[in-house]
Amino acid sequence: MRIVFFLYEGLTTLDIIGPHDVLSRLPGVDAISVSKDGGEVSADTGVLGLTATHAMADVDSCDVLVVPGGLEGTFAAAADEEILDWIRAVTADAEWITSVCTGSLILGAAELLEGRRATTHWGAIDLLEGYGAIPTRERVVFDGKVVTGAGVSAGIDMALALAAAIAGDDVAQAIQLGIEYDPNPPFDCGSPAKASPEVVALAGRTLS
Amino acid sequence: MRIVFFLYEGLTTLDIIGPHDVLSRLPGVDAISVSKDGGEVSADTGVLGLTATHAMADVDSCDVLVVPGGLEGTFAAAADEEILDWIRAVTADAEWITSVCTGSLILGAAELLEGRRATTHWGAIDLLEGYGAIPTRERVVFDGKVVTGAGVSAGIDMALALAAAIAGDDVAQAIQLGIEYDPNPPFDCGSPAKASPEVVALAGRTLS
Numbered sequence: 001m002r003i004v005f006f007l008y009e010g011l012t013t014l015d016i017i018g019p020h021d022v023l024s025r026l027p028g029v030d031a032i033s034v035s036k037d038g039g040e041v042s043a044d045t046g047v048l049g050l051t052a053t054h055a056m057a058d059v060d061s062c063d064v065l066v067v068p069g070g071l072e073g074t075f076a077a078a079a080d081e082e083i084l085d086w087i088r089a090v091t092a093d094a095e096w097i098t099s100v101c102t103g104s105l106i107l108g109a110a111e112l113l114e115g116r117r118a119t120t121h122w123g124a125i126d127l128l129e130g131y132g133a134i135p136t137r138e139r140v141v142f143d144g145k146v147v148t149g150a151g152v153s154a155g156i157d158m159a160l161a162l163a164a165a166i167a168g169d170d171v172a173q174a175i176q177l178g179i180e181y182d183p184n185p186p187f188d189c190g191s192p193a194k195a196s197p198e199v200v201a202l203a204g205r206t207l208s
Numbered sequence: 209m210r211i212v213f214f215l216y217e218g219l220t221t222l223d224i225i226g227p228h229d230v231l232s233r234l235p236g237v238d239a240i241s242v243s244k245d246g247g248e249v250s251a252d253t254g255v256l257g258l259t260a261t262h263a264m265a266d267v268d269s270c271d272v273l274v275v276p277g278g279l280e281g282t283f284a285a286a287a288d289e290e291i292l293d294w295i296r297a298v299t300a301d302a303e304w305i306t307s308v309c310t311g312s313l314i315l316g317a318a319e320l321l322e323g324r325r326a327t328t329h330w331g332a333i334d335l336l337e338g339y340g341a342i343p344t345r346e347r348v349v350f351d352g353k354v355v356t357g358a359g360v361s362a363g364i365d366m367a368l369a370l371a372a373a374i375a376g377d378d379v380a381q382a383i384q385l386g387i388e389y390d391p392n393p394p395f396d397c398g399s400p401a402k403a404s405p406e407v408v409a410l411a412g413r414t415l416s
Contacts, residue, residue, distance in 0.1 A: 018225075020221060020251075020256065021220065024255045033256040043228075045232040047213065047232045048213065048215070048259060049259035050257065050259070051258070052256060150388050152229065153388055154388055156391070157391065164394060164395075170410060173404075176393060178359075179360035180358050180399065182398025184348075184365050185364075185390075186380065189385055190390025191385070195385045196381075199378060200385065202379070202382035203386045
């Protein structure tokens with residue numbers, strides 16, 4: 001099974017690294033990373049970069065594609081016909097097409113979400129309808145072969161659910177234990193429904 | 209406030225990217241990444257790499273250091289006197305010295321854990337005593353200016369707790385909401401106390 005982690009300029013690194021540290025640990029998979037030209041991409045923070053093992057031109061099919069989100073870089077990727085053409089081609093026979101956070105907007109731009117239930121970061125959920133998707137406020141959404149996760153950290157939950165679908169519960173549980181994913185956040189404010197209005201406003205300013 | 213994310217060959221990427229996507233979003237910080245020579249390092253999975261903005265020689269002090277864990281690469285880093293000398297020097301006047309997962313073994317090798325309560329990945333907890341630390345089975349451990357997180361995904365919880373200590377609860381909550389950290393793992397097996405013996409054994413084989 002070939003799993004492809006797609007990297008593009010300005011991505012949010014946790015969006016892709018969460019799934020990377022789950023799905024790469026599935027037994028027997030051929031996991032690789034792909035950027036447009038095979039080189040480095042910068043994180044949306046500018047604090048570090050990620051490097052890919054392959055260029056888009058090297059890879060013409062996969063079993064699982066993971067597309068991360070980001071800020072301005074995501075909109076640039078969603079407007080890049082070369083990227084969209086490659087995503088359509090590489091997923092033509094894929095078993096699973098997945099995204100985290102605003103990565104679903106790239107899948108939408110590639111016309112892969114039409115008529116499908118999908119999620120994204122809470123701050124972008126209203127944009128999904130423009131791609132013919134059915135916006136769904138859940139943390140992980142399975143619709144056929146398309147699996148979308150909510151914002152940033154939801155990629156870990158998405159990938160563990162996908163790992164269970166691919167390899168069974170025991171393997172997924174062993175991976176969850178391996179990454180010691182027994183979350184204990186200091187606050188109960190990780191969704192807009194749980195955070196105070198002041199925190200929602202502060203988070204909105206940080207995101208823009 | 210200068211925050212340094214330390215990258216080394218063979219690190220577990222989620223260990224550093226969790227804190228990166230939390231602490232880099234603190235308002236007004238100067239966040240950078242450092243590798244030994246300023247270049248690329250490979251993930252323990254071999255699936256992608258991380259690139260640093262700076263080399264060790266470029267950076268002689270910081271306010272916050274984050275040291276990730278990994279597998280063999282961590283033991284190599286913990287035996288590299290050049291890395292240990294740099295960690296001691298760069299943290300001489302630091303406000304916070306932090307690690308995720310087996311990154312605490314590197315702090316231990318740098319003689320920064322003597323007499324301190326500290327944690328690490330559950331599979332490595334017995335190694336902490338060898339560095340004079342007090343092994344502490346908690347997800348996030350504060351002892352003075354040293355903050356250690358448990359395995360891999362615990363770096364997100366560690367960094368949010370640290371963000372609150374640095375910038376207050378509102379800012380930390382806004383970051384938690386920004387990364388939509390409202391975790392909902394598919395299984396309740398993220399610590400050895402919660403997983404079945406079969407899953408613990410399977411995870412142990414994956415780790416070795």
